Amino acid sequence: MRQIYFHRDSKRGVNGTYNWLVDEVKELGDALKTNNKKALEDEFADVIAWLSSLANVADVDLEAAAMNKYPNKCPKCKYTPCNCTF
Amino acid sequence: MRQIYFHRDSKRGVNGTYNWLVDEVKELGDALKTNNKKALEDEFADVIAWLSSLANVADVDLEAAAMNKYPNKCPKCKYTPCNCTF
Numbered sequence: 695m696r697q698i699y700f701h702r703d704s705k706r707g708v709n710g711t712y713n714w715l716v717d718e719v720k721e722l723g724d725a726l727k728t729n730n731k732k733a734l735e736d737e738f739a740d741v742i743a744w745l746s747s748l749a750n751v752a753d754v755d756l757e758a759a760a761m762n763k764y765p766n767k768c769p770k771c772k773y774t775p776c777n778c779t780f
Numbered sequence: 781m782r783q784i785y786f787h788r789d790s791k792r793g794v795n796g797t798y799n800w801l802v803d804e805v806k807e808l809g810d811a812l813k814t815n816n817k818k819a820l821e822d823e824f825a826d827v828i829a830w831l832s833s834l835a836n837v838a839d840v841d842l843e844a845a846a847m848n849k850y851p852n853k854c855p856k857c858k859y860t861p862c863n864c865t866f
Contacts, residue, residue, distance in 0.1 A: 698861055716805060719802060726794055726795075739848065739849035740849070754817075763825035763829070768785070776785055
């Protein structure tokens with residue numbers, strides 16, 4: 695995503711890119727109410743694409759952040775599968 | 781995420797998991813307004829974690845969906861970097 699879009703994302707900035715992400719999450723919500731699997735897959739792709747763009751603009755390594763917080767076990771109870779009681 | 785959380789996600793269902801995702805996107809928006817890098821990384825991790833949980837519940841392969849729509853080039857102009865004129 696950085697190679698494809700960073701030149702555009704960096705000009706748009708954090709706020710504008712965050713607003714796009716919010717819009718894509720809404721579109722994903724709409725797609726979840728339909729039975730169109732291809733459209734649903736495309737909306738999931740769009741959300742992760744915009745989340746990735748936002749991470750690039752915010753200078754966050756999305757994959758590293760995810761792996762640090764969720765290192766194949768629940769960060770709260772430390773178990774796989776999660777054994778939290780709440 | 782499937783190994784850690786699917787037993788919980790599948791009970792919660794699509795609507796409840798989507799609502800959690802929306803809440804996490806809001807928290808990410810709040811974190812973007814601060815200067816706390818660790819908190820920001822954690823919020824990015826939470827959004828991708830809940831997006832992954834939602835994909836599992838909706839029976840969508842998130843990675844495949846992303847790679848199908850964004851195969852290292854812009855899906856609209858077909859260029860890397862994106863050369864769209866809009």
